Amino acid sequence: MARAKRSAPARKGGGAKKTAKAAAKAAKAVTKAAKAATKPTTAQKKGTGATRKAEKAKEKAKKTAVRAVARASASHARTARAAARKATRAAKPLRGSTITRRRAPAGRKNTAPGDASLFAPLTAGERADALRTLTEDKRIAPMAKVGRYRVISAEPMTVKPPEPLSGRRLARVVIYDYSGDRCVEACVDLDGNAVAHLRTSRAQPMLCREEEAAAVAIAQADDRVKAELSLSDEPLLAMHYWSDRDTDLAYSRRSAAVLFGRPGERPSLIAVVDLLDGHVTEVTPAASW
Amino acid sequence: MSNAINRASWNVHWKMTESAGLMIYLANYKGRRILWDASLPYVTIDHQVESLTLDEGDNQGHGPFWVPLGAGTQAGPVRVDDFRGGFELAVDFAAGPFAYTQLWRFHSDGRLAPWLTIHGPGVHDAHTYHPHWRFDFDLDGAPGDALERFEDGRWERVGEEGWFPFTGEGDEGGAAWRQIDFGSGASLNIRPHHWEDAELYAIRYHDGEWPPTSPHSESGGQTFPAAYIGNEPLDDKDVTLWYVAHVHYDLAFPFTSGPWIRVDGF
Numbered sequence: 296m297a298r299a300k301r302s303a304p305a306r307k308g309g310g311a312k313k314t315a316k317a318a319a320k321a322a323k324a325v326t327k328a329a330k331a332a333t334k335p336t337t338a339q340k341k342g343t344g345a346t347r348k349a350e351k352a353k354e355k356a357k358k359t360a361v362r363a364v365a366r367a368s369a370s371h372a373r374t375a376r377a378a379a380r381k382a383t384r385a386a387k388p389l390r391g392s393t394i395t396r397r398r399a400p401a402g403r404k405n406t407a408p409g410d411a412s413l414f415a416p417l418t419a420g421e422r423a424d425a426l427r428t429l430t431e432d433k434r435i436a437p438m439a440k441v442g443r444y445r446v447i448s449a450e451p452m453t454v455k456p457p458e459p460l461s462g463r464r465l466a467r468v469v470i471y472d473y474s475g476d477r478c479v480e481a482c483v484d485l486d487g488n489a490v491a492h493l494r495t496s497r498a499q500p501m502l503c504r505e506e507e508a509a510a511v512a513i514a515q516a517d518d519r520v521k522a523e524l525s526l527s528d529e530p531l532l533a534m535h536y537w538s539d540r541d542t543d544l545a546y547s548r549r550s551a552a553v554l555f556g557r558p559g560e561r562p563s564l565i566a567v568v569d570l571l572d573g574h575v576t577e578v579t580p581a582a583s584w
Numbered sequence: 585m586s587n588a589i590n591r592a593s594w595n596v597h598w599k600m601t602e603s604a605g606l607m608i609y610l611a612n613y614k615g616r617r618i619l620w621d622a623s624l625p626y627v628t629i630d631h632q633v634e635s636l637t638l639d640e641g642d643n644q645g646h647g648p649f650w651v652p653l654g655a656g657t658q659a660g661p662v663r664v665d666d667f668r669g670g671f672e673l674a675v676d677f678a679a680g681p682f683a684y685t686q687l688w689r690f691h692s693d694g695r696l697a698p699w700l701t702i703h704g705p706g707v708h709d710a711h712t713y714h715p716h717w718r719f720d721f722d723l724d725g726a727p728g729d730a731l732e733r734f735e736d737g738r739w740e741r742v743g744e745e746g747w748f749p750f751t752g753e754g755d756e757g758g759a760a761w762r763q764i765d766f767g768s769g770a771s772l773n774i775r776p777h778h779w780e781d782a783e784l785y786a787i788r789y790h791d792g793e794w795p796p797t798s799p800h801s802e803s804g805g806q807t808f809p810a811a812y813i814g815n816e817p818l819d820d821k822d823v824t825l826w827y828v829a830h831v832h833y834d835l836a837f838p839f840t841s842g843p844w845i846r847v848d849g850f
Contacts, residue, residue, distance in 0.1 A: 409610045409620070411588065411597050448602050448797055453609075455620055455726050455822075458791040469797045480797075499800035501603050501626075501652050532680030536649040537800055545647070552649050554680050554707070561681055562707055581707050584631050584646055 410462060413453045417466055422449045425466035425483040432490045435472075435479060443474040447500045452482060460484065460491055469500045471549065473571060499537060502551055506570055507533040510551035514566040517575040520555070523564050528555045531562055544569055544576045556581065592670045592692035598662070603652030603797055604718075605686050606662060606675050613694055614850050618772070620720040622698060624686060625795045626650050628807075632710040648714070650799065651679040653686065669693065681706055687842075694850065698827075699842035706833055715841055716809070717827045718795050721772050723765035726822045731786045733761045742786060745813045749783040750776045757846065760784075763823055770849035780829040780841050785809045789822035 417425065426446060430439040438444055452467040454460040463486045470479040478500050482492035502510070510533040514520050536552035538545035549570045556562035565584050567577035588597050596611040605624035612618060628648040651657060659678040664671065670691040677684045683704070689697035700715050723729055731742040734755050739762070742748065754760045759773035761784050776782035787793065793812055801811035809826040829841045 409617075411610055414597065414599060414607075414609050414621075416599070450602055452794060453621075454791055455720075455722070455789070460791065467794060497802040498796070498798065499802075500797040501650075504656060532651060532682075534649040534651045534679075535798065535800075537647050539647040552646075556681075561705055565707070579646075583633075584707050 409453070409455075413462070413464060414451060417449060417451050421451075421464070421466060421485055424485055424488075425449055425468050428483050428485075428488055429468050429470075429481050429490055429493075432481075432493065434490075434493055435495075438470075438472045438475060438479065441474045444470050444472045444479075445503050445506055446470055447503045463487070465491070471500055471503075471506075473549075476549070476571065499535070499549060502533065502535045502570075506551065509573075510553050510568040510570060513568045513570075513573055514553040514555075514575055517566065517578070519578045520564065520566050520575060523578060523580075524555055525563070527557050528563055529558065530554070531556050531558065533568075536567060538567075548572075550576070554581065589664065589671065589673075591666070592690055593694075594671075594690045594692075596688075596690065598673055598688070600655055600658060600662065600675070602654040602656070604795055605653040605677070606673060606688065608673075608688055608698075613847050616724055616768075616770075616850055617722050618696075618847060620722045620726070622717065622719045622721075623795060624653060624698075624700065625716050625718050625808075626799055627653065627684065627700070627702075627713055627715045628799055629682070629706065630712045630714065631707060632712070648799070651682070653677045653679075653684060659683075670695075687840075694847035696845040696847070697842065698845070699840050701838050701840045702831060703838045704833055705837070709833060711833050713829075713831045713833070713841070715829050715831070716799070717842065718809070719825045719827065719845075720789065721763050721823070721825065723763060723770050723772060724768040725765075726789070728766045728820055729823045730764055730766065730819045730821070731761065731823055731825070732764060733784075734759065742818055745787050745816050745818060747783060747785055747810065747813065750781070758844070759846070761825075763825065766820060768849065770847065773846045773848055774825075774827065775844040775846070776827075777829065777841060777843065780831050780839075782827060782829050782843065785813060785826035785828065786818055787812045787824045787826070788816045788818055789824045793824075 426449060429435070447469040449466055449468045452465045454463070454465065456462070460482070463484055466483045466485055468481045468483060472479055477495050478498045480494045480496070481490055483489070484491040511530045515530065531554045534552045534554070536545060536550050538550075540546060544550070545567050551568045551570060553566045553568055554562040555564040555566070562581040565579050565581050566575050568574070569576045587599055589595070593614050594611065597609050599607050599609070601607050601623060603625070607621055607623040608619065609621035628650045630648050631646055657677045657679045659676040662673060662675045664673055670689060672687055672689040674685060674687050677686065681704075685701040685703070687697065687699040687701065689699065698717055702713050702715075721729070732739040733742060733748050734753050735751070739755070748761060750760050754775065755773075757773060758775040760776055762771045762773045764771040774784070787809060796808040799807040801808055805811060827843050831839055831841050
């Protein structure tokens with residue numbers, strides 16, 4: 296009801312005066328130029344002709360107000376840009392001294408808790424599954440057919456979001472292929488029963504326990520090693536080894552260093568074993584290793 | 585023993601690996617993600633020739649060797665102990681003349697200490713240990729991270745993957761490098777041990793560049809992690825860090841190697 300009462304006079308012709316007043320008030324609130332809008336009020340007192348004048352004054356006041364607002368906005372923008380430039384200049388000499396926060400694009404940030412169960416050791420069945428899936432892959436069929444390879448490790452692996460394999464049960468299998476003198480590394484998707492990644496390289500993975508045992512047996516059977524060992528010496532350790540000298544066989548061939556000595560003491564002898572051909576390539580007193 | 589620990593504002597998981605020692609994974613501090621996983625992929629050992637001969641070719645010494653630290657060399661159970669202001673995990677490894685104790689220490693004030701006590705005695709005196717730690721920190725989530733190093737008295741942003749040796753400079757807390765997260769403003773500050781010639785390798789995380797099962801990449805080539813380094817930008821990316829120490833054997837052994845890591849901004 297109150298709203299109807301206020302709008303009624305405007306329909307009767309006296310509204311021009313009040314509208315002009317309201318426009319003038321609005322303009323005044325924005326800028327001093329809007330003060331001109333108060334003139335129609337005087338003109339209205341002089342009759343109908345004055346009403347037209349008041350309308351013109353209203354239009355003028357409106358335009359003035361719009362220009363004032365535009366000027367004010369431009370001024371504000373200039374002020375903001377100047378402040379930004381100042382802030383940038385101030386920050387530049389301190390490059391990297393403070394951590395700048397940047398707003399991450401929506402949906403980009405990933406703070407997912409991760410599934411701890413995906414890190415759990417492979418079960419015997421999962422390990423068998425991974426090896427079977429891998430050796431049935433056509434890409435390494437020649438290796439599987441010859442059967443001269445060692446499984447170095449089969450361990451669970453996890454992939455972080457947002458990678459496509461994240462959240463899946465994966466096994467990382469590393470094989471050393473003696474027939475091709477190469478390393479085969481694969482990621483097997485146990486959920487999807489598929490080889491997700493396969494890579495072959497000339498890298499030398501660690502020795503598996505069977506290779507360590509083989510290296511010890513080869514070294515123990517070598518006549519030069521036997522001649523150098525004392526009665527109480529025994530194999531202490533087989534370590535993965537490669538030589539820095541390109542004239543050594545161990546520079547490029549899969550090798551182990553077998554340490555001999557008395558348990559609890561420093562080794563007395565080191566034998567380098569070429570695991571590809573199964574023979575000792577170097578016998579060195581430990582003190583001059 | 586459960587492999588999840590929730591103490592001293594930390595929530596961490598652990599497991600023994602086949603070759604990378606005791607691994608920590610999905611670790612949160614005050615309820616927010618700090619790291620995806622961290623491990624000790626290997627400790628290589630170099631030997632130096634103690635006497636000189638006339639034949640220069642004989643003076644090069646032998647290349648490095650190493651033995652995996654894992655279930656095969658574990659010399660006792662994993663111990664979880666509380667200490668004043670935190671808790672720690674410890675495990676011993678023994679392999680012939682080499683013996684180690686791996687430690688993960690978590691402090692309630694946000695400090696993390698991945699350490700390795702090297703006992704020796706080794707093959708002979710002239711040898712150097714190179715423990716390699718790998719950290720996949722995910723500060724408040726994987727992306728949006730960057731690396732900075734303290735240089736010429738201030739923190740400098742690292743643009744690309746690379747190798748960043750410790751120059752002796754550090755901030756007031758001794759940190760020489762820090763990984764920062766743009767979204768939260770949090771940082772992980774890494775303070776190296778001053779007596780181990782530490783260096784840091786920073787690599788952009790890639791699916792497929794998993795922790796290597798050996799330092800040996802190919803004959804005559806770079807070893808890992810150097811073999812992973814390219815020219816990829818690190819700014820605002822998911823970053824993986826390798827902390828490598830170089831510890832020469834001496835009479836003062838055992839020596840405890842490894843950095844201090846401090847969480848800031850959480």
